Amino acid sequence: MFRRLPEALSGGRPVRLLVDGEPVEAREGDSLAAALLASGRVACRTTPVGGVPRAPYCMMGVCFECLVSVDGMGSRQACLVEVREGMRVETQRGAREFGR
């Protein structure tokens, strides 16, 4: 669905993440939300009440749709987190667990 612009392909060193246990390659400077979209993972969570999928939407910290778990901390806004080598990302199904 999403692909990188040619000028974005040339810049930035590769950064490797684990998303739900699977290796994903992003680019240095990517926001996590952009990296997830570029890797083809559109839905990053399901909602607590209806259980329906949600994707990053505003990409600027306002809508809170892109919540994911980052290195064990739940409900982080993926659009406001920059990717780091070795980052462990988990998509969230339903409400966040107490203490995660």
Place this chain on the structure above:
Amino acid sequence: MSMAACATTRTERRRAMAMDARRDEADFAVVGGGLVGTAVAWGLARLGRRVLVLDEGDVAHRASRGNFALVWVQSKGMGMPRYATWTRLSSDSWAGFAAELARETGVDVRFERPGGFSLALGEAELEKRVAQIRRLHNQPEMVVDNGFEVVDRARLDAMLPGLGPEVAGGVYCPFDGHANSLKLLRALNEGLRRAGATCLASCGVDAISPVAGGFRIDHRGGVAMAGRVVLAAGIGNARLAPMVGLRAEVRPQRGQVLVTERLQPFLRHPVVTVRQTDEGSVMLGDSQEEAGLDETVGTPVIATIAERATRMFPLLGRANVVRSWAALRVMTRDGFPIYERSAAHPGAFLVTCHSGVTLAAAHALHLAPMLDAGAFPADFAPFGARRFDVPATA
């Protein structure tokens, strides 16, 4: 303007027009459409009375939309044992009340009574809390046994998850519970609608005049006539009560609340300052401030609420807070309800309390029949406003 003119939906307008046509026949006008007013009004409507609810609308200081939604027994009644009995009766009536509301309206108000806790941070707090509850239960006129238990840390750990190291113990009461108070207000409104009552919003009351056979009520949408009138207008009762020979010395007391994002269910038992709602949010609260009609949220108070909550449940510190608000409790001088009939105008009643959720079942199922009968039983004397005429002993 007629009552019909300020009704908002077509159905309401039709019903209001019908009421206009037979307004002399309205049995009860209830002033105030919060949890106290709607519970009483629904209780009267289910007895077959024709009920008119006059509500100020969304400009009102609406305790019903800001409360903590506990159905709480354990701390109630120090200084007035009758209040402990009344509160317990409401708690015991809540399951049937909720079931009837669900049956009549299709709205599940999510009442649960798993027993609740107050928690102490440190031994000193625990001692103080236990002394308070013993004093409450040792009152000579205390006729109800609310089954409280002092729970030590080891037993607490088996019932509550992830307690912080400072939690020394707590007090448990099996009759404490909680509900979803927004769904409760919704259910009562729906129940009133289905019972054929008329609920008028944006119809704040300006004047009530005793007339032959009842009361004339001048409100923002026109004039209503009713055989009897019940004042359930919260803080507004202070202004309205003298119009029918009553007195309501009530003042606002501010409470602030924090709410977290929705979490997986983890907290089965409500704690007096921390409870997880049926939809997963965690509410943190129970502050008390004398701040007049100021409904703003203040950082020092919500910081203290958050700090105490995270000392009780440290893992809550990881949750995101998504909203905060302040609301105004309706407090009498001694904190107890007033249920009073006007001596000068016996068809006028005053109903006020600060526990509109806890007492909703009692108001609907037990108070409404008293209002319908036209008088309170003799053992309701402690709730009368005359108790304020006695000078307090220093």
